[in-house]
Amino acid sequence: MLSFTVRKLLTVVGTMLGIAVLTFVITNVAPGDPARLVAGPNATEDMVETIRSEYGLDQPMVTQFAIYMKDLVSGDLGTSIVSTRPVLDDLLRYAPATIELVLVAMTLGVIVGVPLGMLSAVYKDGPVDHFTRILSISGVAIPAFWLGILLQLYFSVDLGWLPVSGRLPLVTRPPEMITGSLLIDSLLAGNLKTFNTALSHMILPAVVLSFPCLASILRVNRAEMIEVLQSDFIVAARAHGISSRRIVVIYALKNALLPTLAMIGLRFGWMLGSTVLVETVFDWPGIGLYAVSSALASDFKPVIGVTLLIGFFFIIANTLVDLAYAWIDPRLRRA
Amino acid sequence: MSAPLLDIKDYTLDIATFDGPVHVLKGINLSVNRGDTLGIVGESGSGKTVLVRSVMGIGPSNSAVEGGQITFDGQDITRLDPKGWARIRGIRISMIFQDPMTYLNPLFSIGQQISDVMAAHERAAGEGGSTKGARRARTVDLLDQVGLPNPASLYDQYPHQLSGGMRQRVLIAMALSGKPDLLIADEPTTALDVTVQAQVLDLIKSLVDKLNLTVIMISHDIGAIATIADRCAVMYKGEIVEQGRTADVLREPQHEYTRQLLSAVPDIEAKPARTAVAAACRERQPDAPATLLEAINLKKLFKTQSGGEFSAVSDVNLSVATGEIFGVVGESGSGKSTLARMLLRLIEPTSGNVVFAGQNITGLTGEPLRQIRRHMQFVFQNPHSALNGRHTIGDAVGEPLRIQTRMSRREVEAKVEALLDIVQLPKLFKYRYPHELSGGQKQRVCIARAIALNPRLLILDEPTSALDISVQAQILEFLQQVRAEFNLTYVFISHDLAVIRQICDRTIVMKRGEIVEHGNTEQIFTSPRQEYTKALIESGRKTSRAATLQAS
Amino acid sequence: MSNLEQTAGRPLAFRERHASQLRQLRLYSQMFRGSFSSMLGLTLVVIFLILAAIGPYIVPFPDDIRGAVHMGSRLLPPSSEHWFGTDEMGGDIFSRVIAGARTSLWIGIVITGLGALVGVPLGVIAGYKGGWIRACIMRVTELFLAVPGLALALAIVASLGPGLTNCMIALAIVWWPGYVRLVEAKTLSIKEELFVESARSIGARTPWILWHHILPNCMSPIIVKMSMDMGMAILAAAGLGFIGLGAPPPAPEWGAMVSVARSYMPDWWWYSFFPGAAIFLTVLGFNLLGDGLRDILDPRSRTR
Amino acid sequence: AGAFERTDDGTIIVFGGRQAIPVLDPHVRYDWSTRMIQQAVYDALVKYEGDPAEVKPWLAESWETSEDGKTWTFHLVKDAKFHNGDPVTAEAARYSFERGLKLNKGVAWMLKDFLAPEGVSVVDEHTVKFELKAPYAPFLSFLPWWFVVNPQQVMANEVDGDYGQKWLTDNAAGSGPFKLGRWEPNVLYEVEAVSDYWKGWPQGDNRPAGVIYRLIREPAAQKAALQRGEADIVEGLTSDDYVQIEKVPGIVIQDHKGMTTFGIKFNTQKGPTADINLRKAIAYAMDYEALIGIYNGAASLETSPLPDSMKGHIAVEGIPRQDLAKAKEYLAKSAYPEGGITLDYVHVAGLEEARRIGLVLLDNLKELNIGVNIKPEQWPNMVAAGSSVETSPNMTSVYTTPISTDPDAVAYQYHKNSWGQYYAMAYYDNPQVSEMIDKARGSTSWDERAALYADIQKQIVADQPEVFGMLQNRRWAHQDYLQGFSFSPVRFTGEVDLYPLWIKEE
Ligand SMILES: Nc1ncnc2c1ncn2[C@@H]1O[C@H](COP(=O)(O)OP(=O)(O)OP(=O)(O)O)[C@@H](O)[C@H]1O
Ligand SMILES: Nc1ncnc2c1ncn2[C@@H]1O[C@H](COP(=O)(O)OP(=O)(O)OP(=O)(O)O)[C@@H](O)[C@H]1O
Ligand SMILES: [Mg+2]
Numbered sequence A: 001m002l003s004f005t006v007r008k009l010l011t012v013v014g015t016m017l018g019i020a021v022l023t024f025v026i027t028n029v030a031p032g033d034p035a036r037l038v039a040g041p042n043a044t045e046d047m048v049e050t051i052r053s054e055y056g057l058d059q060p061m062v063t064q065f066a067i068y069m070k071d072l073v074s075g076d077l078g079t080s081i082v083s084t085r086p087v088l089d090d091l092l093r094y095a096p097a098t099i100e101l102v103l104v105a106m107t108l109g110v111i112v113g114v115p116l117g118m119l120s121a122v123y124k125d126g127p128v129d130h131f132t133r134i135l136s137i138s139g140v141a142i143p144a145f146w147l148g149i150l151l152q153l154y155f156s157v158d159l160g161w162l163p164v165s166g167r168l169p170l171v172t173r174p175p176e177m178i179t180g181s182l183l184i185d186s187l188l189a190g191n192l193k194t195f196n197t198a199l200s201h202m203i204l205p206a207v208v209l210s211f212p213c214l215a216s217i218l219r220v221n222r223a224e225m226i227e228v229l230q231s232d233f234i235v236a237a238r239a240h241g242i243s244s245r246r247i248v249v250i251y252a253l254k255n256a257l258l259p260t261l262a263m264i265g266l267r268f269g270w271m272l273g274s275t276v277l278v279e280t281v282f283d284w285p286g287i288g289l290y291a292v293s294s295a296l297a298s299d300f301k302p303v304i305g306v307t308l309l310i311g312f313f314f315i316i317a318n319t320l321v322d323l324a325y326a327w328i329d330p331r332l333r334r335a
Numbered sequence B: 001m002s003a004p005l006l007d008i009k010d011y012t013l014d015i016a017t018f019d020g021p022v023h024v025l026k027g028i029n030l031s032v033n034r035g036d037t038l039g040i041v042g043e044s045g046s047g048k049t050v051l052v053r054s055v056m057g058i059g060p061s062n063s064a065v066e067g068g069q070i071t072f073d074g075q076d077i078t079r080l081d082p083k084g085w086a087r088i089r090g091i092r093i094s095m096i097f098q099d100p101m102t103y104l105n106p107l108f109s110i111g112q113q114i115s116d117v118m119a120a121h122e123r124a125a126g127e128g129g130s131t132k133g134a135r136r137a138r139t140v141d142l143l144d145q146v147g148l149p150n151p152a153s154l155y156d157q158y159p160h161q162l163s164g165g166m167r168q169r170v171l172i173a174m175a176l177s178g179k180p181d182l183l184i185a186d187e188p189t190t191a192l193d194v195t196v197q198a199q200v201l202d203l204i205k206s207l208v209d210k211l212n213l214t215v216i217m218i219s220h221d222i223g224a225i226a227t228i229a230d231r232c233a234v235m236y237k238g239e240i241v242e243q244g245r246t247a248d249v250l251r252e253p254q255h256e257y258t259r260q261l262l263s264a265v266p267d268i269e270a271k272p273a274r275t276a277v278a279a280a281c282r283e284r285q286p287d288a289p290a291t292l293l294e295a296i297n298l299k300k301l302f303k304t305q306s307g308g309e310f311s312a313v314s315d316v317n318l319s320v321a322t323g324e325i326f327g328v329v330g331e332s333g334s335g336k337s338t339l340a341r342m343l344l345r346l347i348e349p350t351s352g353n354v355v356f357a358g359q360n361i362t363g364l365t366g367e368p369l370r371q372i373r374r375h376m377q378f379v380f381q382n383p384h385s386a387l388n389g390r391h392t393i394g395d396a397v398g399e400p401l402r403i404q405t406r407m408s409r410r411e412v413e414a415k416v417e418a419l420l421d422i423v424q425l426p427k428l429f430k431y432r433y434p435h436e437l438s439g440g441q442k443q444r445v446c447i448a449r450a451i452a453l454n455p456r457l458l459i460l461d462e463p464t465s466a467l468d469i470s471v472q473a474q475i476l477e478f479l480q481q482v483r484a485e486f487n488l489t490y491v492f493i494s495h496d497l498a499v500i501r502q503i504c505d506r507t508i509v510m511k512r513g514e515i516v517e518h519g520n521t522e523q524i525f526t527s528p529r530q531e532y533t534k535a536l537i538e539s540g541r542k543t544s545r546a547a548t549l550q551a552s
Numbered sequence C: 001m002s003n004l005e006q007t008a009g010r011p012l013a014f015r016e017r018h019a020s021q022l023r024q025l026r027l028y029s030q031m032f033r034g035s036f037s038s039m040l041g042l043t044l045v046v047i048f049l050i051l052a053a054i055g056p057y058i059v060p061f062p063d064d065i066r067g068a069v070h071m072g073s074r075l076l077p078p079s080s081e082h083w084f085g086t087d088e089m090g091g092d093i094f095s096r097v098i099a100g101a102r103t104s105l106w107i108g109i110v111i112t113g114l115g116a117l118v119g120v121p122l123g124v125i126a127g128y129k130g131g132w133i134r135a136c137i138m139r140v141t142e143l144f145l146a147v148p149g150l151a152l153a154l155a156i157v158a159s160l161g162p163g164l165t166n167c168m169i170a171l172a173i174v175w176w177p178g179y180v181r182l183v184e185a186k187t188l189s190i191k192e193e194l195f196v197e198s199a200r201s202i203g204a205r206t207p208w209i210l211w212h213h214i215l216p217n218c219m220s221p222i223i224v225k226m227s228m229d230m231g232m233a234i235l236a237a238a239g240l241g242f243i244g245l246g247a248p249p250p251a252p253e254w255g256a257m258v259s260v261a262r263s264y265m266p267d268w269w270w271y272s273f274f275p276g277a278a279i280f281l282t283v284l285g286f287n288l289l290g291d292g293l294r295d296i297l298d299p300r301s302r303t304r
Numbered sequence D: 001a002g003a004f005e006r007t008d009d010g011t012i013i014v015f016g017g018r019q020a021i022p023v024l025d026p027h028v029r030y031d032w033s034t035r036m037i038q039q040a041v042y043d044a045l046v047k048y049e050g051d052p053a054e055v056k057p058w059l060a061e062s063w064e065t066s067e068d069g070k071t072w073t074f075h076l077v078k079d080a081k082f083h084n085g086d087p088v089t090a091e092a093a094r095y096s097f098e099r100g101l102k103l104n105k106g107v108a109w110m111l112k113d114f115l116a117p118e119g120v121s122v123v124d125e126h127t128v129k130f131e132l133k134a135p136y137a138p139f140l141s142f143l144p145w146w147f148v149v150n151p152q153q154v155m156a157n158e159v160d161g162d163y164g165q166k167w168l169t170d171n172a173a174g175s176g177p178f179k180l181g182r183w184e185p186n187v188l189y190e191v192e193a194v195s196d197y198w199k200g201w202p203q204g205d206n207r208p209a210g211v212i213y214r215l216i217r218e219p220a221a222q223k224a225a226l227q228r229g230e231a232d233i234v235e236g237l238t239s240d241d242y243v244q245i246e247k248v249p250g251i252v253i254q255d256h257k258g259m260t261t262f263g264i265k266f267n268t269q270k271g272p273t274a275d276i277n278l279r280k281a282i283a284y285a286m287d288y289e290a291l292i293g294i295y296n297g298a299a300s301l302e303t304s305p306l307p308d309s310m311k312g313h314i315a316v317e318g319i320p321r322q323d324l325a326k327a328k329e330y331l332a333k334s335a336y337p338e339g340g341i342t343l344d345y346v347h348v349a350g351l352e353e354a355r356r357i358g359l360v361l362l363d364n365l366k367e368l369n370i371g372v373n374i375k376p377e378q379w380p381n382m383v384a385a386g387s388s389v390e391t392s393p394n395m396t397s398v399y400t401t402p403i404s405t406d407p408d409a410v411a412y413q414y415h416k417n418s419w420g421q422y423y424a425m426a427y428y429d430n431p432q433v434s435e436m437i438d439k440a441r442g443s444t445s446w447d448e449r450a451a452l453y454a455d456i457q458k459q460i461v462a463d464q465p466e467v468f469g470m471l472q473n474r475r476w477a478h479q480d481y482l483q484g485f486s487f488s489p490v491r492f493t494g495e496v497d498l499y500p501l502w503i504k505e506e
């Protein structure tokens, strides 16, 4: 068990280093010059030079890379040249918003997607099935940013039911930060009103983010359910007189859940990636927005940082999925 | 005698397919009385499974009953609603399935699956649920009854932790948990080892006697039917062509098909009339070396998943003389296929040497290896997967020619047609795809492919075990013909002792990767030296002798 | 069988020789036609292809495609003259949306084409060769797969600078690993098939096996994935265009159009609605088509 | 309902802006959003106010200049104090200038060529003296942007001799009318009113309790926020939105003529645009009315390189207006009489109007058979490309907001010394003009300078290093209950003086 954990840990570290190398190389293929941006429009060449040397941008690329990797090993992700803050601080500040959003969206995707997938598999070719199939294909095909805009237009502007963007109305003081999740923190603080407003801000972005995920979970679960329902052991269970309900909800679902779990893991990473679009549309102060604004300013340390963080979350998610796999599937359990 | 327990009258069933409806069952008439054991035999695809599944109400989804009815215990169950089925399925009629590997849910423990069935039955019977503990006790009891060791600890184990035979016992236990009036067993032993087959058959037989069950058992193995069933029915192309007391049917088959079937069963007791092919062959090729193939201390280690090592073949020595048929027998997993693959260098031996026609081929790579492969060919166990589904038969047969020779396209075409002729397939087949051919035809294609380059040695890895008995007989006979025609030397692998006895000159017996006995085939059969060999022959006899005994 | 023997004497007609293939095709087309969603997908894709081919020649305002300015007719709502209304420069949105089909088709083809071109050979090699070659290829692939594509593409375009070409390069860079994984997995399983061993036993060389046995058997999932990816690539490119890293003006690129149009919400809703709908329908079409193809070509891997 | 929140202290105004404030340090960064908050929490010796902008006494109640124009002495008010209670002294002022010059970031460029850190000295507790290396006429016009920080606080938070940069990034050590409140980078920034601000409050008891600057990146979201009453004042709507929202009752549009000039800079040294005839041809082909149209009328055409409200501005006669005949005439004289070339037009990615001007240009140049390749670039990359003659694009759209009201602020952009700067992407080289600029900035006599600037303007227009575009109006939309809005053209786009704002409650 110990060696297993150590091995796992080593792969995680290895992958993270790999991602760091990859993103560093990628973001440095063409030289942008963020120093100019922060130096201001009128800055003279020597002022730009000051900033360059302060951030080590005047060093040869190889040296910059060596320094970056050295710092990285000691947990330092470098400094954002735009915000002048350590990237790690910035990430810690913005990550909770993203994580909260992604988790809510994921939950939404799972609690809607799995039962719907199950239903449409059971009533294959029925009206429910047709509806969910349209839903699932649309979900994957619809541009998230466009859907976001349309929903904003309808629910916020036309109907005025939900706020347009942001995490909280600005006059609302956020609850004391404990977990970083506004929903949980406001509940912990016993502030239902804040909870409700935070939730109302969450709804649109979470729906937009979860839609494609919901769709693919639904799709996988449906396909798996159909396949499992035709499998020999389900036939056997039927032949042995086990009730259809039990067969579907317990026997088949558990088997279908395995590939669904894999999809959930996959989609988790994907969702983290799409936050760059959704957070832009909804002005959600998370790492996606941070990445976009940094990328647009050619400020690459934060971009690398965000990529690393997303990669890290993704690995964590996949590890969790693996654990869940082992928990569900006795064949994978170790002695 | 009162009314039969199960009565099938003029039952006709169609299955809708792309090409229109297929008449899978045509006017089936069958009745089973309480306490009867009925066996159904018939070739693959004759409709046995569809028939018994219809009795259970779990037939193919796109099927339509065209006529007739099925009556169970006086009740018409042809068009029963789900509620009605709930009272019958699994409780009054229950079923044991063909392949124990796929009929158990891999994610639930064995005990859980069995006690679920019990709970379902209690609910259906309206008895109200018994406690979990009570169910557990009964489950353990049942597991004990089907002869499983250590039933209490088995309760919490998962299917993958059990061997095939154990799983089949679990399935039997599950089928018995509802104390059914009628038990249907669909080829309960085909997926199992020879030795295990016999045990499971014994178990079913003893249960039938002990619990006074009414049983329908399907098999294409006439021996198995003869062991268990006192009545039997023969199915052919969706029809029941013959039924009656098993002994009668076997002794005096009425229908042409039955006769054919019976004559195709290889007889382990029969002393074969061997033609002296080997000698003739050597005569024709006096310059050929006496020993064509030799294996010296061959050894193969596999890495297991847990990181350890597993010896699939250890220290095997053998020598095959030119022109002989060299037999390899052994139970499943004894390393036969691994050995064969090593002989051909399809997998690398961990150590040891293979000498072919005086040349050590162990170290060969690249071009020399390719050249040597012209002379030794392989016929695989499963013809269904040995052909690439995307190539036409013509492509498949022509492939070795294209790879190994410089023949022009037209020459290849001509040769392919000639080869198809040799294996007795119409020339037009070269435009067909494998899935359009029957198993026997596919195996012929494989053989055509193997002999395309005029090899000297053919290694046949259970060439008939995936085929029906009647087809098997044809293929065996055909192989003999080809051998005579091409001066071939065979290494013939099989777990079917009767087949081995019929055609092999010399034989080795393998157990867990080692040769436990070798020598003249007849000698091994008449006076086996090892316990293992004896047991192997004995269990082979069990199924086979019963057939012949009752027939004679 | 008897009539088969009769015909054996004379040379065979095309129809007879290819009876099997024809039957297969007929089966496919029947299955395909039987599914409403597949047909819908096919229809959408065909419309899209037609528009990409002849769109620029049939639009009412061809000048507007290349960014003509009509300050007099800015932001007009949909009307009989301007079916989809006009944009902030007085351009006819209908014309621009139609013309965008070609841009999108190009994007889709380049990205999936490059992705497959790089990914498939690597996947086949990794799957078939095994050993350290496989380890190397798969490590790199997994590395790419460990970072969500959009995030990585964003970083690449940001570094290369915005523009359609860079956008396509970036997406191609993040796209190939998907093919490697698909093909590698498929190859691994095909490699174990008996027919491959059978080919080896008759002395086939590795390239022969890869080309004649492995690749044809990988083809179905590759085709399915490529048809799906056409849509997904268009979607991803539109996403980058939306962030402002895609095609520069006045190229009629749907994502970029939505991006600009976003500032004109909600009063000028048509501006963002139609390009967005075009993306949606196109991607939907390719997805449905891919789904339909999968059902007939590769029914067992319906899960992904 | 208004967006403002009532607290015990009064109301809190909500400002919706599109740009973040990553670094607040007044000597490190400035852009409009940053400076708006800097102006709120810090004081400088002097302050710009009014339209036209004038330099008003602030921390300095009076000042005098020596005869040679090299020494400036400022007398500080006695009652000014920092937010922590420390008095604002001459030493604080000196320290702040030293800090700004030594850090060599942000504002440093304005003075560093004329003022060394040692040139600032404390005369007495309330008097500070500047000794310039050479007379520098625009000196005073830069001082409003040199904010005074509290040396005690800064030095207390110094790490590794960084002059407290790290700390000042999101803390403040000022004496201004507001102090920092909630500070959530990338979300919102709050400043709270200092009730006993040393200079008092013009709106008296109506002064707000504070201002929240909320980041709303999307114009559509901004508009929605305004309409839904989630913001009291917003900036950065699209031109069409301003037109639209003007009709909404309860919303007021501030529309003022600004100083931000727009020009399409040609690369005058390299490529086809080195040919003055081609440049003239393009300038005459341009549809100037469309430039106004893009802003829905909220802009005015440039009549000179200098913005209208700048001292010394003259309307240069004969500045090109659209005239296709003339354009073709010039084209015929150029090296490309038939056109047939394609020129790059680079603009900052995301700048909507610049993009649209590119479209107009593209449309107009079709007449000359000249193609236009519109290339959006990230700002840093564009600046990097522009920093060398070789890589500077054929045409670059450049907005420049002069940092002060002194004509030198714009004229110097055409000096050869400015080469390498983004606003000098034209690589304009006219020794005569450079000489006149040098002369004007060294002179202490306004009349002499005015004459020089008039000549400079005429000569630059004649040389056509750029297409002289328009001055865009500055616009904000706010609720009608928001009072005290005061415009000054010298502020950046979007920047508002928060000090006089207040909310009128019914
Ligand atoms: N779901 C189905 N759809 C179409 N055809 C089917 C279906 N199920 C069975 N068949 C066809 O019905 C025929 C009878 O099949 P069945 O499974 O009963 O054969 P079997 O006698 O049990 O063969 P085996 O010995 O191989 O088990 C076969 O030709 C088979 O192809
Ligand atoms: N590639 C492999 N990796 C690991 N173990 C293997 C591999 N191939 C075979 N084995 C193991 O080696 C043993 C011998 O296998 P082999 O296939 O030779 O048996 P066999 O006698 O041919 O059995 P059967 O009659 O079922 O075909 C088995 O236990 C099998 O699990
Ligand atoms: Mg069967």
Ligand SMILES: [Mg+2]
Pocket (backbone or CB within 6 Å): B336, B337, B338, B381, B461
């Ligand atoms: Mg084998």
